[in-house]
Amino acid sequence: MKRALIVGAGIAGLATALRLTRDGWHATVLERAPALRTGGYVVNLIGLGCDAADRLGLLPALRRHDLGLITTVLVRADGRPKFTVPSAVAEATVGPRALTVFRGDLETVLHEAVREVADVRFGVTTTAVDQDPSRVRAQLSDGTTEEVDLLVGADGLHSATRAALFGDGHRVDLPYAVGAFPLTPPVIGVPERSSVTFIGAGRTAGVMNFGPHRTSAFFAYRTGDPSAELARGPLPALRAAFGDLGGGPAGALSTEPEDVYFDAVSQVVMPRWSDGRVVLIGDAAWCVTLFAGHGAGLAMTGADRLGAALKDHSTVPEALAAWEAGLRPETVKRQAMARRGMRQFAPPSEFHVRLGDLALRAMTLPGIRTLVRRGVERANR
Numbered sequence: 001m002k003r004a005l006i007v008g009a010g011i012a013g014l015a016t017a018l019r020l021t022r023d024g025w026h027a028t029v030l031e032r033a034p035a036l037r038t039g040g041y042v043v044n045l046i047g048l049g050c051d052a053a054d055r056l057g058l059l060p061a062l063r064r065h066d067l068g069l070i071t072t073v074l075v076r077a078d079g080r081p082k083f084t085v086p087s088a089v090a091e092a093t094v095g096p097r098a099l100t101v102f103r104g105d106l107e108t109v110l111h112e113a114v115r116e117v118a119d120v121r122f123g124v125t126t127t128a129v130d131q132d133p134s135r136v137r138a139q140l141s142d143g144t145t146e147e148v149d150l151l152v153g154a155d156g157l158h159s160a161t162r163a164a165l166f167g168d169g170h171r172v173d174l175p176y177a178v179g180a181f182p183l184t185p186p187v188i189g190v191p192e193r194s195s196v197t198f199i200g201a202g203r204t205a206g207v208m209n210f211g212p213h214r215t216s217a218f219f220a221y222r223t224g225d226p227s228a229e230l231a232r233g234p235l236p237a238l239r240a241a242f243g244d245l246g247g248g249p250a251g252a253l254s255t256e257p258e259d260v261y262f263d264a265v266s267q268v269v270m271p272r273w274s275d276g277r278v279v280l281i282g283d284a285a286w287c288v289t290l291f292a293g294h295g296a297g298l299a300m301t302g303a304d305r306l307g308a309a310l311k312d313h314s315t316v317p318e319a320l321a322a323w324e325a326g327l328r329p330e331t332v333k334r335q336a337m338a339r340r341g342m343r344q345f346a347p348p349s350e351f352h353v354r355l356g357d358l359a360l361r362a363m364t365l366p367g368i369r370t371l372v373r374r375g376v377e378r379a380n381r
């Protein structure tokens with residue numbers, strides 16, 4: 001039986017374990033965190049991501065967590081409504097093959113599918129890795145050693161596997177910071193099945209109420225010094241950047257959430273994703289950022305295709321090269337789309353905010369919506 005060691009029990013790592021064990025591999029997954037990270041922002045699985053979830057057999061479980069699409073109320077800085085965008089517009093922008101789930105629910109569904117078939121170890125990571133043409137040897141932080149046919153670095157944007165085995169300097173930092181957290185109870189002024197969203201020059205804030213215990217806040221803003229923002233800490237930084245707002249965002253920022261996602265926005269650009277029997281996958285290899293809206297989908301697509309390539313090729317290095325050649329164009333396309341999409345989350349000026357408003361208003365017209373839907377379907381093919 002071939003053996004794989006997977007570093008990181010996020011979406012990419014768990015999906016890889018699921019696919020490889022289906023193909024007869026023995027998989028061990030190491031997760032640095034003491035337990036599954038259930039906190040969450042909302043992710044859309046669109047097109048390829050939905051197809052990968054289907055091939056991995058996850059669709060029935062994911063459908064039970066599907067939050068569906070909601071109405072968006074665009075608001076002014078003081079919280080007064082500007083106009084309402086019906087859920088049909090969101091439907092047009094994601095296309096027909098789409099699921100909306102909390103990231104934590106996606107990880108839970110993956111973990112439930114994986115835990116019976118793979119060895120998932122929390123609170124453990126690698127401390128040293130070396131390889132020869134026939135094996136990879138890894139020393140683990142629990143004092144044990146693993147000898148495997150394949151080591152998969154699925155340890156996210158700040159991948160230690162990437163730094164240790166491929167060196168530093170593959171992160172391209174964009175001038176933005178992003179924060180997101182779940183909320184209980186819901187925020188006053190954000191009706192059920194709606195999102196209250198403020199889009200201003202250089203920043204976006206939204207509070208999404210998908211129903212009881214299903215509220216989530218999201219903040220993205222432009223900053224010349226993302227590291228200084230991170231050093232401030234999530235809530236002080238978000239309150240400084242959005243403290244002047246009223247309405248839903250103010251309500252969200254007045255709470256003391258425990259589980260806040262807060263990070264700089266970076267892409268990962270690497271000349272190669274593998275070396276011998278070591279491969280990177282997901283954000284560790286090609287982070288496209290939240291501005292692309294396809295990171296989770298690409299992580300699952302990558303995992304599914306990695307399994308297929310390993311099945312189709314007689315040696316691991318050949319399989320990894322073929323897998324990368326097939327997948328790289330999609331990640332390059334999504335990274336380019338993310339760089340263009342940044343303007344939607346942080347328009348450069350008030351003029352661009354007004355242009356964005358006009359575009360959203362136009363999309364409430366059925367004819368324009370149909371054109372948008374067709375464009376999205378082409379992009380997600």
Ligand SMILES: Cc1cc2nc3c(=O)[nH]c(=O)nc-3n(C[C@H](O)[C@H](O)[C@H](O)COP(=O)(O)OP(=O)(O)OC[C@H]3O[C@@H](n4cnc5c(N)ncnc54)[C@H](O)[C@@H]3O)c2cc1C
Nearest residue numbers: 008010011012032043044125155156282283294295296297
């Ligand atoms: C606000 C926001 C909204 C988003 N919206 C969408 C969306 O709508 N659609 C979409 O498709 N994508 C979206 N994304 C992107 C998506 O969440 C990521 O691309 C995806 O989670 C990447 O998965 P991953 O498994 O590669 O990395 P991660 O999710 O970062 O998982 C990495 C795992 O590795 C673990 N780890 C880290 N270091 C080590 C170590 N040294 N040893 C062991 N374990 C380690 C971590 O604890 C973590 O569990 C969004 C992202 C953000 C921030």
